Amino acid sequence: MTYMRKRRVVESDVCIIGSGISAAMVADKLARERSASIVVVEAGEDVPPLDRRPALRQRFLYYDENPWPNDHLEGYEIEGPLQSRSMCVGGLAMHWGGVTPRFSPEDFRVKSLYGVGSDWPISYDDLEPHYVEAERVLGVAGEQGPPELDPRSKPFPMPMLPLTYNLELLKGWVTKAGIAMWSQPSAKNSVPYGGRAQCCRNDTCTPICPIGAKYSPDFTWSALRRAKQVELHTRTLVRRLDVDEHGRITSATAVRRGTRDEEVEYRAKVFVVAGGYVWSSHLLLASRNARFPNGVANASGLVGKYLCGHRNVQAFVRLPMKLYPGINEQHSLVTKQFMRVPARQDGKYLRHDLRVWESASGQAPRLRDDSGALMLGDDVMRDWRKRTERGVARVRAYYDVIPDRASELTLDASKKNAFGDPLPKLAFRDAPESAELKEWSEETIRALMRDMARAGDGEVLRTQSDEFQDHPAGGCRMGSDPGSSVTDSWGRSHDHENLFVVGAPTCVSASCANATLTFCALALRSGEEIGRAFPWRGRARAT
Amino acid sequence: MRTVSRRLFLSWVSSALPVALVARRTDALAAAWIADDAETLRALAEAVLPSELGREGIARVVRDFQRWIDDYREHAEIVHGYGTSALRFTRPSPRAKWALQLEKLGHRTSDVGHRGGFASLPLEARRTIVAEELKDEKVDRMPDVATAPHVAIGLLAFFYGTAEAADLAYGARIGREQCRPLAASPRKPLPIAGARA
Numbered sequence: 133m134t135y136m137r138k139r140r141v142v143e144s145d146v147c148i149i150g151s152g153i154s155a156a157m158v159a160d161k162l163a164r165e166r167s168a169s170i171v172v173v174e175a176g177e178d179v180p181p182l183d184r185r186p187a188l189r190q191r192f193l194y195y196d197e198n199p200w201p202n203d204h205l206e207g208y209e210i211e212g213p214l215q216s217r218s219m220c221v222g223g224l225a226m227h228w229g230g231v232t233p234r235f236s237p238e239d240f241r242v243k244s245l246y247g248v249g250s251d252w253p254i255s256y257d258d259l260e261p262h263y264v265e266a267e268r269v270l271g272v273a274g275e276q277g278p279p280e281l282d283p284r285s286k287p288f289p290m291p292m293l294p295l296t297y298n299l300e301l302l303k304g305w306v307t308k309a310g311i312a313m314w315s316q317p318s319a320k321n322s323v324p325y326g327g328r329a330q331c332c333r334n335d336t337c338t339p340i341c342p343i344g345a346k347y348s349p350d351f352t353w354s355a356l357r358r359a360k361q362v363e364l365h366t367r368t369l370v371r372r373l374d375v376d377e378h379g380r381i382t383s384a385t386a387v388r389r390g391t392r393d394e395e396v397e398y399r400a401k402v403f404v405v406a407g408g409y410v411w412s413s414h415l416l417l418a419s420r421n422a423r424f425p426n427g428v429a430n431a432s433g434l435v436g437k438y439l440c441g442h443r444n445v446q447a448f449v450r451l452p453m454k455l456y457p458g459i460n461e462q463h464s465l466v467t468k469q470f471m472r473v474p475a476r477q478d479g480k481y482l483r484h485d486l487r488v489w490e491s492a493s494g495q496a497p498r499l500r501d502d503s504g505a506l507m508l509g510d511d512v513m514r515d516w517r518k519r520t521e522r523g524v525a526r527v528r529a530y531y532d533v534i535p536d537r538a539s540e541l542t543l544d545a546s547k548k549n550a551f552g553d554p555l556p557k558l559a560f561r562d563a564p565e566s567a568e569l570k571e572w573s574e575e576t577i578r579a580l581m582r583d584m585a586r587a588g589d590g591e592v593l594r595t596q597s598d599e600f601q602d603h604p605a606g607g608c609r610m611g612s613d614p615g616s617s618v619t620d621s622w623g624r625s626h627d628h629e630n631l632f633v634v635g636a637p638t639c640v641s642a643s644c645a646n647a648t649l650t651f652c653a654l655a656l657r658s659g660e661e662i663g664r665a666f667p668w669r670g671r672a673r674a675t
Numbered sequence: 676m677r678t679v680s681r682r683l684f685l686s687w688v689s690s691a692l693p694v695a696l697v698a699r700r701t702d703a704l705a706a707a708w709i710a711d712d713a714e715t716l717r718a719l720a721e722a723v724l725p726s727e728l729g730r731e732g733i734a735r736v737v738r739d740f741q742r743w744i745d746d747y748r749e750h751a752e753i754v755h756g757y758g759t760s761a762l763r764f765t766r767p768s769p770r771a772k773w774a775l776q777l778e779k780l781g782h783r784t785s786d787v788g789h790r791g792g793f794a795s796l797p798l799e800a801r802r803t804i805v806a807e808e809l810k811d812e813k814v815d816r817m818p819d820v821a822t823a824p825h826v827a828i829g830l831l832a833f834f835y836g837t838a839e840a841a842d843l844a845y846g847a848r849i850g851r852e853q854c855r856p857l858a859a860s861p862r863k864p865l866p867i868a869g870a871r872a
Contacts, residue, residue: 191751193852194743195765195821198752204762214760227755296860322857332854339754343854456864458841458851497835497844499828500815508802512831513725516844600758 139395144171147400149370152223154635154655155406156349161659163361168666170362175369176220177202186342199340212558222349227339230319230346232272232649236471239643248481248565249534252640253612253621262653270347271325274317281468290322296459298490309587313465319347333460372419373428381631405633412637413541413607414556429625438609440535440642441601445574446528447581448493451590455523457492464489482573484531485645491526495519529577532644534563560601603647605639622661634658712777718794722801740833773826
């Protein structure tokens with residue numbers, strides 16, 4: 133007897149693979165503006181509804197439990213620094229910090245301005261309208277920084293999150309140190325917005341906002357599903373893309389995970405790969421066959437290459453001021469003063485952001501005093517109280533790391549998922565110009581932090597730097613030359629006209645600031661191009 | 676009424692039954708033991724927690740701590756770390772270990788020449804016993820509650836992880852990780868009456 137596996141066929145105008153924040157941006161834009169049927173395919177599960185989140189948060193606070201149960205696939209332990217195991221509706225942005233700075237104009241022209249890395253095929257000005265759009269869709273509360281540091285064409289959609297008592301004091305300190313800082317823009321509601329509540333400082337933005345004041349993509353999916361503007365298929369893992377003789381993607385072959393592991397074939401006019409910096413490149417590489425031995429969209433050989441991110445240096449600075457940690461610990465001051473710099477005379481390249489938070493580091497209650505004697509009863513509280521008299525600031529700089537071609541995602545022949553597909557393997561490598569400046573870069577930042585401490589009559593308690601490259605991106609970098617890039621500036625594959633890669637993977641570099649807003653702006657820009665294939669929806673064009 | 680000592684029972688079941696079964700049975704019994712030893716736990720709390728909480732405050736912390744113990748889930752997934760694909764899970768419940776430690780505390784009263792229970796000892800005598808129990812523990816900072824090697828440290832870590840403890844330390848109503856009006860965040864937190872703000 134031959135077992136015939138059942139195969140279901142699903143047809144749509146647009147098939148979006150992945151349901152993270154970039155996917156949500158594309159779907160939202162298409163649904164707002166165009167008449168097109170949209171199917172979204174997500175390997176993971178739905179996330180718990182808003183009304184369950186306070187209880188899930190409480191278990192996180194008490195027991196450190198993951199507030200997003202079942203948000204990953206089993207057996208996906210991979211080699212290399214994976215940003216997160218999350219694979220669920222909403223993706224990693226279910227537990228993001230909601231921090232939304234823009235890149236600066238220099239980020240798009242580092243080769244021209246500083247002689248390092250590669251320029252992007254678009255400028256800041258090209259992306260600026262989509263930054264505005266992303267800020268509106270997410271709902272960003274922000275403060276306009278000095279215009280020369282913080283260029284923008286439209287005001288933020290919401291007033292800034294107010295600076296806390298602690299941040300006001302810390303702002304006075306950094307001003308004395310000659311640094312202009314302002315309220316970090318955040319996708320958190322400073323007023324009710326988008327049908328969601330105003331932030332009330334629960335202060336667990338990462339990993340969970342219990343009231344929905346922080347934007348997460350599940351809100352977009354809920355609205356689109358309620359309005360029947362998208363069909364979202366969960367627990368469905370896309371295993372490969374299929375290409376016809378004209379180079380068009382005809383289908384995405386997937387498996388609906390479950391007891392029967394039903395096979396599903398998605399057919400669409402346009403395919404949008406929105407799997408973030410790992411799963412986008414992984415799918416393209418895993419789609420290899422006799423005709424495309426290096427994978428789909430990979431004539432350049434660059435799929436999976438030029439993974440990028442930024443490293444950080446941070447310091448904890450004790451200051452002669454009484455602070456009250458916990459007023460709103462996840463909110464911070466930010467500056468772009470060190471991002472918007474001219475090329476140095478000595479030719480060395482260093483650009484970084486700078487943020488300042490309240491902190492309780494080094495002030496936690498303890499069991500033994502300085503002499504090592506055990507404390508019990510009132511002694512513990514007395515000791516803690518004594519150590520709270522002076523405040524501590526956390527200062528952190530992300531600095532730009534130029535990626536090497538060998539900073540890459542490859543298929544790992546030694547590790548396979550439940551369906552026999554190879555898992556990815558990640559290795560981040562600096563380009564030579566960044567590698568040789570690593571020590572100097574980090575020491576320069578530490579020196580700045582020491583200067584800051586001195587300006588406030590404070591002292592640096594400790595510094596640390598992190599090898600992990602945060603806000604990872606790349607793997608399908610955009611460019612004008614098909615020989616040196618995977619997609620054009622819209623995210624359209626150079627090799628397949630109806631295939632788009634959106635968001636993080638298309639980044640040429642990762643700047644030196646949190647990158648999610650830029651991923652969203654890029655995805656919205658891709659959505660604009662994708663939408664051109666479909667008629668305007670109602671009055672969308674007029675608006 | 677207890678007919679077999681906990682230590683005797685544990686040594687018996689662990690030699691006679693499979694490990695998983697022992698763990699489940701022991702945990703169930705430990706829940707009852709801790710409930711039985713509520714008085715010892717309260718007496719311990721009075722010895723190790725700050726007196727400014729008062730009797731009612733200490734009783735409340737003990738109740739919350741017991742609830743924490745009761746609601747603990749073993750092998751629950753812990754929040755993802757960034758930069759790794761490894762998953763982490765909560766450890767076995769500390770309940771059985773802590774129940775035994777509570778019982779042992781009760782038996783230590785004779786060490787200080789006292790005939791009554793631990794709860795009937797003066798506070799300083801209780802602290803002496805607790806300090807003796809903890810003398811070999813290499814714990815400096817407050818650990819995660821679940822990893823506390825001793826019930827006294829678990830109780831301390833539990834209390835000192837609360838917003839209430841932070842407010843007392845800073846002498847102000849900060850209300851960490853509690854829902855508070857956003858508009859109030861620029862204001863200096865109000866002092867706690869009688870506290871040094």
